[in-house]
Structure formats: structure tokens, C-alpha cells
Amino acid sequence: MSHLLVLLFILLPNLASALVIPKGLSATDRREVVRTIGLNSAPKALSNPYPLGGYSGFEVGYSVEFINVRDIRRLGCVPGTSGCGNISYSNDTEWRFPRLTIGKGLYNDVDLFFSFIPPTGGVRASDYGAQVRWSFYQAQFLPISLSVIGYFNQLNFGDVFMNRNMGAELMAGVNVNNFALYFGGGWLEAQGTFVAGTTANCQDCTVDPSDGEVNGVSKTVRHNIEATHTVVGFSFHYQNLFAAAQVDRYRDAVYSMKVGMRF
Numbered sequence: 001m002s003h004l005l006v007l008l009f010i011l012l013p014n015l016a017s018a019l020v021i022p023k024g025l026s027a028t029d030r031r032e033v034v035r036t037i038g039l040n041s042a043p044k045a046l047s048n049p050y051p052l053g054g055y056s057g058f059e060v061g062y063s064v065e066f067i068n069v070r071d072i073r074r075l076g077c078v079p080g081t082s083g084c085g086n087i088s089y090s091n092d093t094e095w096r097f098p099r100l101t102i103g104k105g106l107y108n109d110v111d112l113f114f115s116f117i118p119p120t121g122g123v124r125a126s127d128y129g130a131q132v133r134w135s136f137y138q139a140q141f142l143p144i145s146l147s148v149i150g151y152f153n154q155l156n157f158g159d160v161f162m163n164r165n166m167g168a169e170l171m172a173g174v175n176v177n178n179f180a181l182y183f184g185g186g187w188l189e190a191q192g193t194f195v196a197g198t199t200a201n202c203q204d205c206t207v208d209p210s211d212g213e214v215n216g217v218s219k220t221v222r223h224n225i226e227a228t229h230t231v232v233g234f235s236f237h238y239q240n241l242f243a244a245a246q247v248d249r250y251r252d253a254v255y256s257m258k259v260g261m262r263f
Helices: 002-015 027-041
Strands: 058-068 094-105 110-116 125-138 144-157 161-176 179-195 220-238 241-249 253-262
Touching: 027 058, 027 144, 027 161, 027 179, 027 220, 058 241, 094 125, 161 220
Parallel strands: none
Antiparallel strands: 058 094, 058 253, 094 110, 110 125, 125 144, 144 161, 161 179, 179 220, 220 241, 241 253
16 A cells, blocks of 8 residues: 555656746736636645644645636737737646645644645746644544634745735534545635736736836736635545545635545
8 A cells, every 4th residue: 555655646746737827917817817826726625634633643645736727728918919928828728736745733633734836847836835723623422523724825836926825714524434524614815916027028927017007116916816615525544544635616616636644
């Protein structure tokens, strides 16, 4: 089984894919990018909902997330027009990227998780984030637990789009033998920052420098988007190995899966 886990750790990064963010984005286009890439890239639970177990609890896992990007393929300026940096419309329909997560049990059923995108080819993005989970209720005679989770992450996409997420959610979990089911929902805010550059013919910028919303000092544009979301997932455990899958529903559905070890 340990050999299978090593194989999955090798194969999951190869599922990653590149993504091109269109240039010449209008205000409406930029908000669409924040909703599609910003909100949807928020940290995911992807773990057994039961607490890690105090100071001795430890978890490490590798996940891949799948984001539908069909709605941003035709955004931005029209390819071929004067001053437009878009060479052609993208055929991308899905952005896939990996995350490495390390979790540690603290005290009083509080767990802390750190995550980041490892340096794999083709992703063109960096990301780091953290989650704090407090399992404040475990039923005495039923395998039910309740948790509250707070999280944040910072995404940098090719130095042309940066996004920060902050949010919280309430989650309920059911553990039966080696299987766990969890579901819940919450609120989050995404702040997306777009680079506009300094020249009127900026081929590498996501925003035209002449756009009226561009900050004259930083040469960037910011947009804040707030949203609610729901989540449902499950995990399966064998000894200290586990696999998990999850669906997060923002405006769109985001699918993710994870393999790892839990001690």
C-alpha cells in the first residue's frame, strides 16, 4: 500500500495544467476572473473531519484541484486588434493544479494546516495558505462531529494576477469504521489584483493602462468579491493512509482529490 501511495504522489503532479489569463480585461471581465480563479482557488478541507488528536496528530497530503475556466476563455480584448496582447482565444476549459498540505494537531481539538503549490512544470502559479480547524463537538454515542474552519491563501499567477482569499465555514462529519463523510458551508472574500503596466501599448498586462480604475501609483486594479459556498466530501482510510475527494460549490463547482498519510 505504501508503494501505491508513492505512485499516486508521482502521478498527481502530472495532472497539473497551464492556464492563460486574457489581456485587456474590462471591469466586468476582471470580476469574472476573480470569481472563477480567485474564489475557486480557496483552501479545501480534504481530510477526515475528526480532529488529528492533539500534539501527537500529524498529516501530510498531496491534492489536485479542478477549476472550470470556460467562462474566462473569451474575455479581454479581441485578438488581432491594435494594442491587444491576446494572440488568439484560448481553448482551455479546465485549470488543474496541485497542493501540498501539512497538518498538525495542537490542543483542545484544534488543528492547523499549511498548504502551498509545489514547483511543478506548467502551472505558472504560486500559492500558500493556512487553515485552522476547531472540532468543538463530538457526540458521545454517535460518530458525529462538528467543526468550524477559518482559512486564508495568497495566489500569484504569473505576476499578472494576484488574489487573496479569507473565509470561514461550519462543517459536520460522520465517521464509520474507515469511512468518513462531511458536509457544510460558509462565507469567503476574494481580493483580486490585476497588473496594468505603465505604457499605453502594454502587451503583457491584464489591464489597459488607460483604464480609468487603474491606480496611478501602483499601476494595478483591485476588485473584491464576497460569496457563500457549500461543500461535501468523503475520505477513506487504511491504516495510516487515506484518500479524500470533495466538491465545493461556489457559483461553479470545484472538484478536488487528495492522497496522504495521517498519524
